[in-house]
Amino acid sequence: MAGEERYIGVAERRTRLALRQRVAGPARAASPEEVAGSLVALHGTDPATVYLAVGARLADPAKTVPDTGRALYTDRTLVRMHGMRHTVFVFPTDLTAVVHASTGLAVAARERAALLKDMAKAGAPDAAWLKEVEESALAALARRGQATAAELAQDEPRLREQWxxxxxxSYEGLHTVSTRxxxxxxxxxxxxxxxxxxxxTSSQFRWAVAPEHPELDAxxxxxxxxxxxxxxxxxxxxADLKWWTGWRVTEVRRALAAIGARPVAVDEGTGYVVDGDTGPMAEAVEPWAALLPGLDPTAMGWQQRDWYLAPRLRPLLFDGSGNVGPTVWWDGxxxxxWAQRPDGEIAWRLLETDGVGREARTAIETEAExxxxxxxxxxxxxxxxxxxEKELSA
Incomplete structure (x- = not known):
């Protein structure tokens, strides 16, 4: 079987990344919805990442802030919600039901059970009481449209209860009902x-009732x-698929079989592509530069990253928890x-110089501007x- 698998090498994988991740100039998108639809999910743990990831991929970056805000908060074509690996992402609204059923339900069950267990240990009110508070809070949120936790507590004072x-x-803490x-x-x-x-860039969000969506089979x-x-x-x-989804390997294999995924050979062993995608790329791409933000979905897209990120660079580009910082890209x-300094300057530094000549430096500087x-x-x-990032921003 392995001998029949087509080999997809690093160069071709980088071409796929350039075009499908919309980071090469000719592949840039016209709207935030187009960016999110292409990437499936934008990391939303850091609010600024969403905008910076969109801006790096828009043909007209001046539209980044107004159009992303419109998509998120006016048109609701993009939704910020929990998804894979219990992480906050921004998804196209038409994917919310899929994300909820595929990854959210199992996590939600654990989260509610943990909340009730913690409350019981502390002698706090029981599940029936919590259900009352929940229904009252949701009704208040529906009336208000959007609200902070403090605003909701004006309508439902029991949200202020603490335990x-x-x-x-050593990690003892005071928890508030509204937060949990x-x-x-x-x-x-x-x-x-x-x-x-x-x-x-603010991380202080209001809350809103989630858009209705159908309940799907997991x-x-x-x-x-x-x-x-x-x-x-x-x-x-x-390994990439298990890491990105947060699913068990049996779930990954079941999903691969369900979509008829095709095996191909990559440097790490066996990789998978969707049916019909085993052929060589018909498109070529000129060398390109990009400045992507911390937690960018391209930099964080795979668990096995050696084909686009040399291991020796990681100590400077990742924090202690495995979160990638702002990265400079050249040709895949x-x-x-890079980092932003207090005066607004975008400072960047090369950590890899092999194959990064004058053309690359000029292109990177253009992207910084x-x-x-x-x-x-x-x-x-x-x-x-x-x-x-800390060093460059100083």
Missing amino acids: VYAAGK LLRVLGVEGKVVRGRPLGSW AGAQASLLGRWLAVCGPATE RVVGG RLRGWVGTTRVTPRFRTPL
Whole structure:
């Protein structure tokens, strides 16, 4: 079987990345919806990442802030919600039902059980009481349209109730009903994050009732989500797929079989692509440069990253928890990092010089100016800071 698999080498994988991830100039998109639809999911843990990831891929970056805000908070064509690996992402609205059924339901069950267990240990009210508070809070949110937790507590004062978590432990803390309950409701797909209180970099969000969506079969939803992602990111190995989805390996294999995924040979072993995608790329791409933000979905797209990110660069570009910081790309690989200084300058540094000549440096500088042009006076500090980003931003 292995001998029959077509080999897809690093050069071809980088071409696929350039075009399908919309990072090469000719592949850039016209709207945030087009970007999110192509990438399947934009990391949303750091609010600024969403905008920076979109801006790096828009043909007209000046549209980044107004059009992304419109898509998220006016048209609701994009939704910020919990997804794979219990992480906050921004998805196209038409994917919310698929994400909820494929990854959210199992996590939601664990989250609610953990909340009730923690409350019981602390002698807090029981599940019936919590259900009352939940229904009252959701009704208040529906009336208001959008609200902060503090605003909801004006309508439902029991949201202010507190209890001691892990009493007597080194990590003892005081938990508030509103914080834990809204988190659970978010994972359950009942509420989503609304418009922030501040600018596009703010992490203080209002909440809103989640858009209605059909309840889907979990296995069917997993097949649908994996097929969408593999069409953009294939070839990917089982390890990549298990890591990205957060599923068990049996679920990954079931979904691969359901979509008729095809095995191909990659340097890491066996990879998979969607049916009909085993042939060579018909399109070519000229060398390209990009400045991608921390937690960018391309930089974080695969668990096995050696084909686009040399292991020796990782200590400077990742934090201690495995979160990637801002990266500089040249022709399909990470060659350095960047940061914004207090005066707004975009500072960057090459960590890889092999094959990175004058053309590359000129293209990277052009991208840095492009980024500075649309970010303007806004100051962006990544939530997860890396050694190189800290040094460059000083």
